[in-house]
Amino acid sequence: MKKFLNDPEDFVDEMLDGIYRAHPQLTYVAEDRRCMVTAKPRTGKVGLATGGGSGHLPLFLGYVGEGMLDGAAVGGVFQSPSAEQMYEVTKHIDQGAGVVYIYGNYTGDIINFDMAAELADLDGIKVTQVVGNDDIASSIVGEEHKRRGVAGIFFVFKAAGAAAAEGLSLDEVTRIADKARLRTRTIGVALSSCVVPEIGHATFSIGPDEMEIGMGIHGEPGISRKKLAPADSVIDEMMERVFAEQSFSDRDEVAVLVNGLGGTPKEELYILFRRVSQLLGVRGVQAKHVWIGEFATAMEMAGASISILHLDEELDRLIGAPANTPFFSHYKA
């Protein structure tokens, strides 16, 4: 294990200490660093909360900030935060307009967010939930509710965050978050494993010339392991699966996220995007918003994922709206 760390047990808390030291626009409540909220709340706005395991930066907490989210409950590495932590975040960010939970489709997170919502309900706080399930490799068509949430949740955060910043109601923000969720598909490919600090060795083994398409961001098995192919062929295979689920017409517009899983250089992500762009071009589809970089990682895992959001006019406006968090900034074009 080659990591910069002290005691592996302190990994998350020391990381959080570093984050609060670096970014005074973030703070925490309930005397618990894992209950992160924005230090700059906007009065009267619908609150947006997320939560999930650590080890995926910028996911999840990195999207707390202007035009995005208001709070995040922070779990251990690849572990759900507790219902109490989610509830504390909820209480703090509610401004009377209600709170939307947006998180990934993992059992522990669902159980805890459900419990937090019940606790909030007893306080008279209205909570709705949108559960990201964009990973098309994790279950078949027709069983979308079994799919995991991965990098595409970024688009749900972005659209819902902009909607809340516009002052829309809880119902409207929830509708928009759900629409962004339903119109997003992601597929990933892994080239190497990550190492959980407290475990200290690779989560899985993969040969020096192998790739695994569909691997999850915690190392969940994918759909095919084979010899690493040229970049264009890898993208062709991945995008074929995306196109099978999203029916585009000529002149349709999409947002594209080429996400590095942690260990893959940006140069390679751009080589991957080049092919995505070519394939969209052949179909007459315009990549209206493009982000390339690390948005949802699995620590040092080498690999990438492609997320495609099928835009409509409303989502185009919201995805393009300004945002500013310590990990993500977007100026209005």
Place this chain on the structure above:
Amino acid sequence: MKKFLNDPEDFVDEMLDGIYRAHPQLTYVAEDRRCMVTAKPRTGKVGLATGGGSGHLPLFLGYVGEGMLDGAAVGGVFQSPSAEQMYEVTKHIDQGAGVVYIYGNYTGDIINFDMAAELADLDGIKVTQVVGNDDIASSIVGEEHKRRGVAGIFFVFKAAGAAAAEGLSLDEVTRIADKARLRTRTIGVALSSCVVPEIGHATFSIGPDEMEIGMGIHGEPGISRKKLAPADSVIDEMMERVFAEQSFSDRDEVAVLVNGLGGTPKEELYILFRRVSQLLGVRGVQAKHVWIGEFATAMEMAGASISILHLDEELDRLIGAPANTPFFSHYKA
């Protein structure tokens, strides 16, 4: 070699194709994709150009954009671009106010930028040069002119870019760039090698429990190779060298850049920053501006560098000014 690529010979050109497809605010001149310029020039402004080898994204071309640079000549992986490419960029970005070259202290780059400056001079374009040499591990005190330029050049780009955006003269922008250069120190540590695509194997070998302090961003030898120590000890050793060269008084202010070399997760960078922040705090020094992430990489190399810019009032203003490039955005606080 586990990389997403097609023919290794096409690595740079396909990467650039991806960049131009993703970011319409960037374009190129002389029908050469390696002569990158901003598509949104600002009339009358002093032009800022950089250049250098590929494989360091976001360095160098990633800083072309509003409030930063106007053009970048793009070399092969770890290779200097040509004098002609630098000259073409220069001609295009000069608006009559002159051009400042800001690049790293590497022999090939110096020879080619010198030649480009001579060609520009024949055209009546005034060119000044500021050569980044922030890497304190690459030569001793008193021999600073032999030091390599690494991640700290980001601060020179930022300060000079803001100065040019304010409409300052060539002499003033040059003075400010040089001041930022002189007040910046960087030290790095590597945990693993990078792989140059056309070579296909690790540039150097390093044991599974070793680190090398002072390693360069092309794999140049550092100053000590030893057993990987706890994160705090690594930072203590690195910062001791920084503090030996920068004399701080109580209440002094600095900008801090914790830069990942490519393969190191953001979580670990924050653990490193935590210790940097503690050490600065002990000295009464305030980290006024903090950036943590990947700013100057060596492809997939695991490792990090710490850059410290000793601020004064002028640099504080310029470092904090807004900027917006495809790879770096900063809102005014």
